Amino acid sequence: MSPKDPGFSTKSVHSGEKLCPVTGSIITPIYQTSIFGFPDLDSLKRVFADHSKGYFYTRYSNPTLEAIEKKLVDIMGAQKALVFSSGMAALTSAIMSLVCSGDHIVSAFDIYGGTFNFFANVLPRYGVTVDLIETTEAGRLAESIRPNTKVIFFESPTNPLLKLMDIAEVGKIGKKHGIPTFMDNTFATSFNQRPIEMGIDLVMHSATKYLGGHSDLIGGVVAGGEELMGRVMSSRYVFGGVPDPQSAWLLMRGVKTLKVRMETHNQNGMKVAQFLEKHPRIDRVYYPGLRSHPQHELGKSQMKGFGGMVSFEVEGANDALGQFLGSLRICQLAVSLGGIESLICPPALTTHRRLSPSERMRAGIKDNLLRLSLGIEDSQDLIDDLDQALNSIS
Numbered sequence: 001m002s003p004k005d006p007g008f009s010t011k012s013v014h015s016g017e018k019l020c021p022v023t024g025s026i027i028t029p030i031y032q033t034s035i036f037g038f039p040d041l042d043s044l045k046r047v048f049a050d051h052s053k054g055y056f057y058t059r060y061s062n063p064t065l066e067a068i069e070k071k072l073v074d075i076m077g078a079q080k081a082l083v084f085s086s087g088m089a090a091l092t093s094a095i096m097s098l099v100c101s102g103d104h105i106v107s108a109f110d111i112y113g114g115t116f117n118f119f120a121n122v123l124p125r126y127g128v129t130v131d132l133i134e135t136t137e138a139g140r141l142a143e144s145i146r147p148n149t150k151v152i153f154f155e156s157p158t159n160p161l162l163k164l165m166d167i168a169e170v171g172k173i174g175k176k177h178g179i180p181t182f183m184d185n186t187f188a189t190s191f192n193q194r195p196i197e198m199g200i201d202l203v204m205h206s207a208t209k210y211l212g213g214h215s216d217l218i219g220g221v222v223a224g225g226e227e228l229m230g231r232v233m234s235s236r237y238v239f240g241g242v243p244d245p246q247s248a249w250l251l252m253r254g255v256k257t258l259k260v261r262m263e264t265h266n267q268n269g270m271k272v273a274q275f276l277e278k279h280p281r282i283d284r285v286y287y288p289g290l291r292s293h294p295q296h297e298l299g300k301s302q303m304k305g306f307g308g309m310v311s312f313e314v315e316g317a318n319d320a321l322g323q324f325l326g327s328l329r330i331c332q333l334a335v336s337l338g339g340i341e342s343l344i345c346p347p348a349l350t351t352h353r354r355l356s357p358s359e360r361m362r363a364g365i366k367d368n369l370l371r372l373s374l375g376i377e378d379s380q381d382l383i384d385d386l387d388q389a390l391n392s393i394s
């Protein structure tokens with residue numbers, strides 16, 4: 001590699017990889033083992049005294065996990081990254097490393113349903129209170145800070161309405177009050193958006209989505225500075241949410257193509273959003289790349305691309321939704337997102353079904369809202385598929 005800092009894709013491909021000294025394999029092997037043995041007692045003592053000196057048990061570390069973690073450090077611009085067995089394992093382990101009974105968290109209201117459930121229903125059982133603030137303004141989060149606030153948490157863009165938060169502003173608020181800021185960057189990825197460089201302390205991803213990218217693994221990532229990540233690592237040892245080596249390897253393979261996939265997701269997102277916005281059967285489109293998005297200027301200032309997630313409201317009632325979804329040939333009716341294949345789901349019946357109708361109304365999630373995760377298929381094929389399905393609504 002050249003002495004200057006390599007580009008995103010060069011890091012995605014090469015960081016963390018080394019030629020196998022035994023076989024010359026250029027691909028990092030899957031070290032499918034839970035345990036590592038020692039040639040003598042001194043070696044065992046050395047590794048137990050300092051875990052960074054070797055391996056002994058995969059819940060602590062494993063060469064395959066370490067290889068993908070080094071790659072993530074480089075592409076996320078972090079000092080340390082850790083992989084987890086799911087996005088929720090990443091989130092819960094990181095939060096538990098930051099709070100104790102009696103502490104308080106400030107979080108934006110528009111967050112992934114599983115995170116919302118953890119904050120609203122699980123943490124209070126352990127004496128941690130969470131204020132969930134309905135806002136897209138960083139300043140409103142600051143108003144809820146108390147002397148015992150230990151974390152400021154948010155997502156941008158949010159799920160499913162693609163609302164944005166001023167990331168640098170949240171970073172400044174955290175620094176001013178000496179409170180760690182923690183952001184879920186799953187929707188944008190580090191290719192489109194660089195929260196650590198914008199002053200955010202900890203960044204997580206559901207690696208199940210764009211990082212893995214092929215809908216064939218469940219995984220999570222947390223990355224940040226050495227000090228906070230030391231705490232997250234202790235938490236991972238205790239809660240044990242490490243991925244198995246096979247999943248870590250699949251994640252590593254996915255990350256190698258992140259840039260080329262994200263560029264296609266970005267293009268498909270923009271083209272499909274523009275198409276839907278003009279379609280007579282569509283009431284409203286939510287996509288930060290559209291000029292009609294109320295925070296388009298903020299999006300332009302903090303995102304390199306606007307991603308592959310587009311939400312929209314189909315004109316008409318439930319019958320229309322059923323007819324439309326039943327007529328799609330390429331876009332698959334399924335939850336999740338970020339894979340190479342296009343997926344579509346109605347949030348009111350899936351990701352946000354636990355909210356009462358009035359809570360959904362308050363959150364702006366209508367029954368006719370659909371969330372589309374655009375894959376990397378040819379954009380014209382996706383547009384034709386959506387068009388024929390919209391035209392099939394009677």
Ligand SMILES: Cc1ncc(COP(=O)(O)O)c(C=O)c1O
Pocket residue numbers: 086087088089112114155159184186187205206207208218219220336
């Ligand atoms: C934004 C976001 N964060 C976190 C998660 C949780 O990730 P996982 O399903 O990998 O546990 C999801 C899952 O859909 C998500 O969409």
